[in-house]
Amino acid sequence: MDFGLVAQYLLNGIVLGVIYSMVAAGFTLFFGVLNVIKFSHGDVVMAGAFTALAAFAGLELLDAGVGMFAALIITVAGIVAMATLGAVLARMLILPLRNAPPLNTLLITLMFGLALRESVRLFYPNGSNPKPFPQLLPDLSMTFGNLALRLDSVLLIIVGLGAIVGVHLLIQRTRIGLAVRAVAQDPETARIMGINFERVVLLTFALGSGLAALAGITNGLYYSEVNFGMGLLLGVIGFSAAVVGGLGSIYGAIIGGFLFAGLQTIGAVWFAVPAYKDVFAFGCIIVLMAWKPTGLLAERSSERV
Amino acid sequence: MSTLLQIEDVISGYDQADVLTGVSIEVPAQQITCLLGSNGAGKTTLIRAILGLTPARSGRIMFEGVEITHEATHRIVGLGISCIPEGRRVFPGMTVRENLRVGGYTETKRDAVDKRLEEVFETFPRLEERADQLAGTMSGGEQAMLSIGRGLMSAPKLLIVDEPSLGLSPLLVKENFKVIQRVNELGVTVLLVEQNVRQTLAIAHQGYVLSKGRIAAHGDADRLRDDEEVRAAYFGN
Amino acid sequence: MSAPTLDVTGLTVRFGGLVALNSFDFALRSEELVGLIGPNGSGKTTFFNALTGIYPPASGRVTLGNDDITGLQPQRIYDAGITRTFQRLRLALSLSVFDNLMIGNHRNLYHGIKGNLFGRKRLRQQVEENVESSRRLLEQFSAPLATRLFDSVFQLPMIDRRRVEVCRALISSPQILLLDEPSAGMTHEETRALMDDLLASRERMPGLAIILIEHEMGVIERVSDRCVVLNYGQKIAEGSYRDVSGDHKVRAAYLGED
Amino acid sequence: MTPGKRDFRALIVAAGLAALFVVLFLHLEAQWAIALLALGLVLGLYFAVRAGLLARVQAAASHHPRAAIAINTIAGIAIIAVLREEHFALLMLATVCLFVTVCLGLTIQFGYAGIVNFSGIAFFGIGAYTTAVLTAHSAIPHLLIIIVSGLVSGLIGSLLILPMLRTRGHYAALVTIAFGILFRTFLEVNDTLGGPQGLKVEGMRILGWSLNDNISLGPLGTVSFYASYAMLALFVAAAAFTLIKRLERSWIGLNLDAVRTDETAAASFGIDVPRWKIFAFTAGNCLAGVAGAIYAMMSGYIAPASFNFGDSLLLVSIVLLGGSGSALGVLPAALLVVVLPEKLQIIQEYRLLLFAVLVILILRFRPDGLLPRTMREYLPGWGRK
Amino acid sequence: SSEKEAVKIAFIGPLTGGVSANGLGGRNSADLAVRLRNADSKYTYELVALDDECKPNIGVQVATKAAADNDIIAGVTHYCSAVAMGTVDVYHRFGLPVIVWGAVLPEITYGNDYKEVHRVNGTMINQNEVAAQFMIEQGYKTWVIIHDTTDYGKGHNRYFSKSLVAQGGQIIGTFGVSADQQDFNAELTKVKQLNPEVIYFGGLAPTGVRLRSQMEKLGINAVFQGTSGIVSDAFIEGLGPLSEGVLAFREGAPLEKLPGGQQFTSKYQSQDYGEPPEAYGAFAFAAADLIIDAIEEVGPDRSAVMQQLNSTRDHESIVGLITFDDRGQNTVAVITRYVIQDGKWVVWDDSEYAQGTRKLPRS
Ligand SMILES: Nc1ncnc2c1ncn2[C@@H]1O[C@H](COP(=O)(O)OP(=O)(O)OP(=O)(O)O)[C@@H](O)[C@H]1O
Numbered sequence A: 001m002d003f004g005l006v007a008q009y010l011l012n013g014i015v016l017g018v019i020y021s022m023v024a025a026g027f028t029l030f031f032g033v034l035n036v037i038k039f040s041h042g043d044v045v046m047a048g049a050f051t052a053l054a055a056f057a058g059l060e061l062l063d064a065g066v067g068m069f070a071a072l073i074i075t076v077a078g079i080v081a082m083a084t085l086g087a088v089l090a091r092m093l094i095l096p097l098r099n100a101p102p103l104n105t106l107l108i109t110l111m112f113g114l115a116l117r118e119s120v121r122l123f124y125p126n127g128s129n130p131k132p133f134p135q136l137l138p139d140l141s142m143t144f145g146n147l148a149l150r151l152d153s154v155l156l157i158i159v160g161l162g163a164i165v166g167v168h169l170l171i172q173r174t175r176i177g178l179a180v181r182a183v184a185q186d187p188e189t190a191r192i193m194g195i196n197f198e199r200v201v202l203l204t205f206a207l208g209s210g211l212a213a214l215a216g217i218t219n220g221l222y223y224s225e226v227n228f229g230m231g232l233l234l235g236v237i238g239f240s241a242a243v244v245g246g247l248g249s250i251y252g253a254i255i256g257g258f259l260f261a262g263l264q265t266i267g268a269v270w271f272a273v274p275a276y277k278d279v280f281a282f283g284c285i286i287v288l289m290a291w292k293p294t295g296l297l298a299e300r301s302s303e304r305v
Numbered sequence B: 001m002s003t004l005l006q007i008e009d010v011i012s013g014y015d016q017a018d019v020l021t022g023v024s025i026e027v028p029a030q031q032i033t034c035l036l037g038s039n040g041a042g043k044t045t046l047i048r049a050i051l052g053l054t055p056a057r058s059g060r061i062m063f064e065g066v067e068i069t070h071e072a073t074h075r076i077v078g079l080g081i082s083c084i085p086e087g088r089r090v091f092p093g094m095t096v097r098e099n100l101r102v103g104g105y106t107e108t109k110r111d112a113v114d115k116r117l118e119e120v121f122e123t124f125p126r127l128e129e130r131a132d133q134l135a136g137t138m139s140g141g142e143q144a145m146l147s148i149g150r151g152l153m154s155a156p157k158l159l160i161v162d163e164p165s166l167g168l169s170p171l172l173v174k175e176n177f178k179v180i181q182r183v184n185e186l187g188v189t190v191l192l193v194e195q196n197v198r199q200t201l202a203i204a205h206q207g208y209v210l211s212k213g214r215i216a217a218h219g220d221a222d223r224l225r226d227d228e229e230v231r232a233a234y235f236g237n
Numbered sequence C: 001m002s003a004p005t006l007d008v009t010g011l012t013v014r015f016g017g018l019v020a021l022n023s024f025d026f027a028l029r030s031e032e033l034v035g036l037i038g039p040n041g042s043g044k045t046t047f048f049n050a051l052t053g054i055y056p057p058a059s060g061r062v063t064l065g066n067d068d069i070t071g072l073q074p075q076r077i078y079d080a081g082i083t084r085t086f087q088r089l090r091l092a093l094s095l096s097v098f099d100n101l102m103i104g105n106h107r108n109l110y111h112g113i114k115g116n117l118f119g120r121k122r123l124r125q126q127v128e129e130n131v132e133s134s135r136r137l138l139e140q141f142s143a144p145l146a147t148r149l150f151d152s153v154f155q156l157p158m159i160d161r162r163r164v165e166v167c168r169a170l171i172s173s174p175q176i177l178l179l180d181e182p183s184a185g186m187t188h189e190e191t192r193a194l195m196d197d198l199l200a201s202r203e204r205m206p207g208l209a210i211i212l213i214e215h216e217m218g219v220i221e222r223v224s225d226r227c228v229v230l231n232y233g234q235k236i237a238e239g240s241y242r243d244v245s246g247d248h249k250v251r252a253a254y255l256g257e258d
Numbered sequence D: 001m002t003p004g005k006r007d008f009r010a011l012i013v014a015a016g017l018a019a020l021f022v023v024l025f026l027h028l029e030a031q032w033a034i035a036l037l038a039l040g041l042v043l044g045l046y047f048a049v050r051a052g053l054l055a056r057v058q059a060a061a062s063h064h065p066r067a068a069i070a071i072n073t074i075a076g077i078a079i080i081a082v083l084r085e086e087h088f089a090l091l092m093l094a095t096v097c098l099f100v101t102v103c104l105g106l107t108i109q110f111g112y113a114g115i116v117n118f119s120g121i122a123f124f125g126i127g128a129y130t131t132a133v134l135t136a137h138s139a140i141p142h143l144l145i146i147i148v149s150g151l152v153s154g155l156i157g158s159l160l161i162l163p164m165l166r167t168r169g170h171y172a173a174l175v176t177i178a179f180g181i182l183f184r185t186f187l188e189v190n191d192t193l194g195g196p197q198g199l200k201v202e203g204m205r206i207l208g209w210s211l212n213d214n215i216s217l218g219p220l221g222t223v224s225f226y227a228s229y230a231m232l233a234l235f236v237a238a239a240a241f242t243l244i245k246r247l248e249r250s251w252i253g254l255n256l257d258a259v260r261t262d263e264t265a266a267a268s269f270g271i272d273v274p275r276w277k278i279f280a281f282t283a284g285n286c287l288a289g290v291a292g293a294i295y296a297m298m299s300g301y302i303a304p305a306s307f308n309f310g311d312s313l314l315l316v317s318i319v320l321l322g323g324s325g326s327a328l329g330v331l332p333a334a335l336l337v338v339v340l341p342e343k344l345q346i347i348q349e350y351r352l353l354l355f356a357v358l359v360i361l362i363l364r365f366r367p368d369g370l371l372p373r374t375m376r377e378y379l380p381g382w383g384r385k
Numbered sequence E: 001s002s003e004k005e006a007v008k009i010a011f012i013g014p015l016t017g018g019v020s021a022n023g024l025g026g027r028n029s030a031d032l033a034v035r036l037r038n039a040d041s042k043y044t045y046e047l048v049a050l051d052d053e054c055k056p057n058i059g060v061q062v063a064t065k066a067a068a069d070n071d072i073i074a075g076v077t078h079y080c081s082a083v084a085m086g087t088v089d090v091y092h093r094f095g096l097p098v099i100v101w102g103a104v105l106p107e108i109t110y111g112n113d114y115k116e117v118h119r120v121n122g123t124m125i126n127q128n129e130v131a132a133q134f135m136i137e138q139g140y141k142t143w144v145i146i147h148d149t150t151d152y153g154k155g156h157n158r159y160f161s162k163s164l165v166a167q168g169g170q171i172i173g174t175f176g177v178s179a180d181q182q183d184f185n186a187e188l189t190k191v192k193q194l195n196p197e198v199i200y201f202g203g204l205a206p207t208g209v210r211l212r213s214q215m216e217k218l219g220i221n222a223v224f225q226g227t228s229g230i231v232s233d234a235f236i237e238g239l240g241p242l243s244e245g246v247l248a249f250r251e252g253a254p255l256e257k258l259p260g261g262q263q264f265t266s267k268y269q270s271q272d273y274g275e276p277p278e279a280y281g282a283f284a285f286a287a288a289d290l291i292i293d294a295i296e297e298v299g300p301d302r303s304a305v306m307q308q309l310n311s312t313r314d315h316e317s318i319v320g321l322i323t324f325d326d327r328g329q330n331t332v333a334v335i336t337r338y339v340i341q342d343g344k345w346v347v348w349d350d351s352e353y354a355q356g357t358r359k360l361p362r363s
C-alpha cells in the first residue's frame, strides 16, 4: 500500500472523526448536565443542516449565495436556530420532567427526534428526497499521488476541532462552566449556591444543539448532500463514541469519535464486503466495554461507601 | 436593632401535607439566632421555605424589608443569603477546590473568590491538603468541613446553617462553633439549626423552639437555657 | 475470657498515594462492644469497608474464628456473619420497610427458583414468619415504626430510616455488627433511646459483638467496653474509655481539650 | 355481600369493560368512532381514578391474583370469540400479546434488575430465526421449537454477559445498542440465513393440526386461522404474566430490586449481584425469544429489516409508557404502541408524526407511566393487612 | 344513474421513512388513476392507501388488513422487494388479486405459483441484461460494482455481474455497502486505486446521490452507471450539476414516447399533489388502471378480477403493452436506457451523447 493511499484513508478518517466527535460532544454535554441521554440529538444535527439549507435558499434570493461569506451566514443561521430549538425543547419537555425517571427523558427525546425527522420530511419542500448542499468552501485541492488533499476538508477539520475545544474550555475554565458542572452534580444544591438552574439547563441545551447544527453543516459541506434520515445513524454513532470515550468528558468524546471513525475505516478496508464495517466497529465496541467498563477516559469515580 | 429576616405566618410543606402550620420568626441583624427542635419538627422545611425551595403556601418572608416569598432561589441567594444545607450536599464529582469555587458563585470578581479561598483554607487546613480530591471520596466529616467552607465563600449578609456539626469529631465541633462565632463577629447574621443544644445556646443571642410545625417558645438564649419547661421538653439533658 | 472472634493484623488500605488505613491491628471478642473513634478522615469507615469486602486491602490479614476472610467478596463476609450499617444511609427508598429488612435477612431466606415461583407454600410460610419477626424487632426500637412495616422507606423521617438500617443489619442475627455513626443527626434524647434499644437487642442475641463508630463521646462512654482510637489511619490508643480519653495524644488530635 | 364477592364482581366488571374497549378499538375503523372511543377512554379513566374505582380493582386483583388472571384470560378468549372472523383484528391482537410477552421480559431486566436492554428486538429476532431454521431443517415438534428458540435467545444473550456485568447504566445501554445494530447488519450482509431477503417460515403445527387453517364451524361460519395464533399468544402472554407476577412477589423479586437500587448494599447483605443480573438478563431474553418464535410462525416470513434498532426502542417505549417495573402497565402500553399507528393509517404519511406527538404528551402528563408500579405484595390481599 | 356502487382498491407502499418519496409518488399516481376513471365508470372507485414502512412485518400487517377486508377487490402493492416477498403468501391465502408496482426482485413472481400475484414492472433480470449489453457496446471494459446490502442491491449485483461476465466485461471489485451509510470515502478510496472505467451502482437514489458526490470529491473519473432505483428527479435534484452523464436503465417504455404517458404527466401536475410521481409512479398508475379495467369488465369480484388479470395480453398502458405470463409477470420487457443531460433524464437515443456531441468520461 503506498503512502498516498494511507494518507488519503487517514484524511478521510480524520474528517469523519471530527464530525463524530462533534456529535459525541453534544451527548456528553447533555449527559453531563442533566444525566439524560438526548436521543433526538442526531435529528437535531439533521435539522441544523436543513436550516442552513433554507438560509442558503434565502441568500440566493438576495443574490448573496456564494463563497465563504455565505458559508458563514448559513452556519450562524443553523446554529442559532438549533440553539433556540434546544432551549425550547429543554423548557417544554426536559425541565418539567426532571423529577421523572431519567429514562423517560430518553424516550421523550426519542419521540421528539422522530417528530422532528418526520416534520422535515413532510414540511420541508420535497423533504423526503436528498438535497444537494451548496459548495461554499473554496474548491481547491492538491494531489500527491493517490492523495487528494482538499482545502475544504482541512478547513472543516480546523473549525470542528476548534468548536469542540472551545466548548471544552468553556465548561472547564469559565464561571458558566462551573455552574454547568455544579448543576450536573446536584441541581438543588447548585440553586442554593445562587446558580440559576433553569438558565444553565437552557444554556447547555442551546450549546449542545448549536454544536449539533455545526456538525450537520460540516456534514453537508463535506459530503455536498443532506437528507432527512442522516441523523439516525449519526446519532447512534455519536452516542457510542461519547460512551466509549467516557461520558462526561469532552476529550473522551473526541477520542471516541476518532476511534469510531478509525474502526469503520479499518473495517471498510479490511473486509471484502465493506458493509461488515459496522459489524466490526460495534463488535469492537462491545469488547472495549468489557475491557474498560466506564469508557476509555474513565470518569474519576466519586463513589464511596 | 434592625431585623434582617422576617417571617410571618408561613405555611409550607411537601405534596399534600403541611409541615409548617403558621410560623413567624425574626432574625435580627448582626446576631446569631438559633432554631431548636426535635427531629422532624420542620426546621429544615423552614429553611427551605426561606430559600424558596419548598415555597411558602401562605404568609410572607421579608429580607432587608423586601418581600422574597415568591422569588426564585438563585435570586434570594443573590441578595446575600448563604446556606450550609442539611446533609452537607457537596458536589461529589467535583474537586474540593471546585466545590469551594461554586460556593463563591455569586461573586463575579475572580480575585475576591481567590482571596476567600485562601481564608477558607486557613480555617480548614485539611481542605487545602485535599484541594484536588474529588469531594465524593472524602470522609463524612471532611465533607462536612467542605460544606461549611463552601458556605463561607460568598461573604453573605445572612448565613443559614443546618446541622453543620453532624458527623464531626468533638474537636471539629468546637472548632466549628468558633468559626460561626467568628463569622458573626465579622458582622454576618447567622440563623443556626443545631441538635447540640448546649453549645448552640452558648454562642447564640436568641432562639426559637420549633415543635410540630409551630413556634413553641422563643426568647434570649439565656432565658431559653434556663427555662425549665423548655429544657424538659426539648433538650432532655 | 474467650478467644478473639475477629482478629485483624496489619490491615492496610490505600487510595492512590493516600494510606487511609495503616497496618491496623484489632481484635474483637464475642459479646464485646468496642467504640471506634478518631478524627474525621482517620480511616474508621475505611476499616469497615475493608472488613466487609468493599475495598480490597493492600495487605494484612483478617480472621473470623478459624476462617481467613481477608479480601472475600462482600456477600461471603455477610454469610460469615458480619453485617453493617452505612454512614450515609443506603436503604432502598422505593421499597417498603419490610422489603428492606428482608434484604438484610437474605441468609435465612429460600432463593431457589422452583420454590419461589411454583411451590409457594414455603414462601408463604417464610413471609408470614418474617412479618412477625420484623414487627417484633422494629417494636424494640419504635412502636409507631412497627405499624409502618409496609410503607415505603421514602415516606419515613430520617430518624426512622436510621432505625430501619440498624434493624436491617440485626435481623439476620449476625455474630458481629458494625455500626457507622448510627446516631448522626439525632438529638441527645433520641440517641440515648437508640442506644438503649440497641443494648436491649444485644441482650436477646447472645454472642453478638459490636463495633461502634461514634463522635458523641457521651455515648461511647456509656456503652463501650473498650475503645480504639484512629488517627491518620493509625491506631494511636486503645483501652477503656477512661484511659483513652485521658490520653494526651487523643485529647490533642480528637477531643480538642487542653 | 361479602368482600370476596364484591371483589369478584369488580374484577369481572373491569375485565368486561377492558375487553369491550379492546374489541371496539380493534374493530372500529372510522375516524370519528376512534376519536370518540379515545375520548370515552380518557374520561372513563379520569372518573375511575377520581372515584377510586381503579384502586379498588387493583386491590381486588391483588387479593385474588389467580382469579384476576383467570378472569382476564377468559376476557381475552371472549375477545377472540367475538372477533373470530376478523383476520386483521386477530392478527393485531396476537401481535399485541407477543409484544406484551417481550416487554414482560424487558420488565424483568430493566424494571426489576435495572439492566437496560436496547436490543430487545434482536433477541426477538434470534427466536424468530431459530424457529425458521429449525422448522425448515429439523423434525422437532413445533411446540418444542418455541421453547428451544427461547433458550437459544437466552444463550446468545449470554455472549453479552461479561460486558453487561462489568458495566452499568448508560455504558451497559451502549453494549446492547451495539449488539442490536450488529445483529441486524450481520443478518443482512451475510447470506447464510437468507440475507436481506429473509426466510420463509412454516406455519405452526400441533399434533398434526396446522394453525394456518381456518376452522370451519359449519353453519356458524368460519373462524380465522389467526384466532388460533391469537389464542396461543394469549396463553403465552398470560403464562408470562403469571410468572412475572410470582417472580415479583417472591424473594427473587426482592433480590432483583435490591440489585437495581443499590449494588453495594445488596452485596453487603449476601446477595450475589452477578448471579441475579445473569438470571434477569437471560430470563428476559428467553421470553423475547419465545415470542419471536411464535411471531415467525404466525407471520410466515421474516427478514432483517423487521428487526431494526428503532423497533428495540419501541419495546423500551412500551415498558416506560406502562410504568417501569409495572407488569400490568405493559398491557395498555403495548396495545397503544402496536395498534395506534395502525389506527392512524387513515392519516397516512402523517401518522408517525402524530404518534410521536401523542407519546410525548402522555409522558409529559403522566411521567411515571400509565399504571405505575405499586408496592410489592408477597401474598394475596397483602395491602389490606 | 347517480348512485354508483362503491368499490375499494388497496394501495400499499412506503408512505413514511427513508424511501417514502417513492411510496408517496406511487400513491398519488394510483390515486390519479382512480380519480380519472371515476368520471365515467360503472362503479365509484375508492383508493385505500396503506403504509408498509418498507418493513416486512408491517407489510404483512397491512396486507392482512387489506386482504381480510372483503370490500377491497384488488390491490396495487409494494415498492420494497423484501416486503413483497413477505406478503405474497397473504394475498394468496385470502385470494386478493394484486399487481406489484415497484418491487423488482424476480422471486416475487417467479418464486411461487400464486395466481393472485402480478407485476407490471419488469424484474431486475431484464434490466441488467440490457444494461450489460449496452455498456459493452459502448466499449467499456472494467467495472467496479457498489451495491447496497438490501435485497434490491444484492439482486442487482447478482444479475448484472452474471450478464456482464457472460458478455466479456471485467469486474475488478465489488463492494457491498449499507443503505443508510453516509460516508463512502473508505470504499471509494479503494475504488480510486482500482481505477475502473465504470462504477456500477445497485441501490436507490439517496445512497446513489451520496456516492456520486463523494466520488467527485475524491476525484474519481469514471462513468456512473445506475439502476432503475436512481431514475428519479430526486437523484438529479440531490446532485445538481454533478448528475450530468449518469446512466441508468428502467423497465417500461419511456413515458414521453407514449400518448398516455404525456397525458399522465400533465394530469398529474394539474392535481397539485405535493410530491412528484418518481420513477415508479407510472407503474402504479398503470396497475391501478389495469385493475379498474378488469373490474369494469367482470364486476367487483375478486376471483373474476383475478382471472381477468391473468388473461391480460397486449394491454395498452402508459408504460407500454402489458402481457402477463403464467406467473403474472409482465413479459413485455421494454427496457429504456437513460442518461442525465442538463439536469434531465433523457432517453439515450435522443441524447447528445448518442449523437456524439457530448462524451461520457473515458469513452
Ligand atoms: N421531601 C419530603 N417529602 C415529604 N415529606 C417530607 C420531606 N422532607 C421532610 N418531610 C417531612 O416533613 C417533616 C419535617 O421535616 P424537616 O426535615 O423539616 O424536620 P427537621 O426539623 O429539619 O428535622 P431534623 O432534625 O431531622 O433535620 C417530617 O415529618 C418529614 O417527614
Ligand SMILES: Nc1ncnc2c1ncn2[C@@H]1O[C@H](COP(=O)(O)OP(=O)(O)OP(=O)(O)O)[C@@H](O)[C@H]1O
Binding pocket: A303, A304, B137, B138, B139, B140, B141, B142, B167, C015, C018, C020, C038, C039, C040, C041, C042, C043, C044, C045, C046, C047, C087
Ligand atoms: N474511595 C476513596 N478514594 C479516595 N480517598 C478515599 C476514598 N475513601 C476514603 N478516602 C479517604 O480516606 C480517608 C479515610 O476515610 P474514612 O472514610 O475512613 O474516614 P472516617 O474515619 O470514617 O472519617 P469520618 O469520621 O469523617 O467519617 C479520608 O481522608 C478519605 O478522604
Ligand SMILES: [Mg+2]
Binding pocket: B043, B044, B045, B086, B162
Ligand atoms: Mg433538618
Ligand SMILES: [Mg+2]
Binding pocket: B139, B140, B141, C044, C045, C046, C087, C180
Ligand atoms: Mg466515616
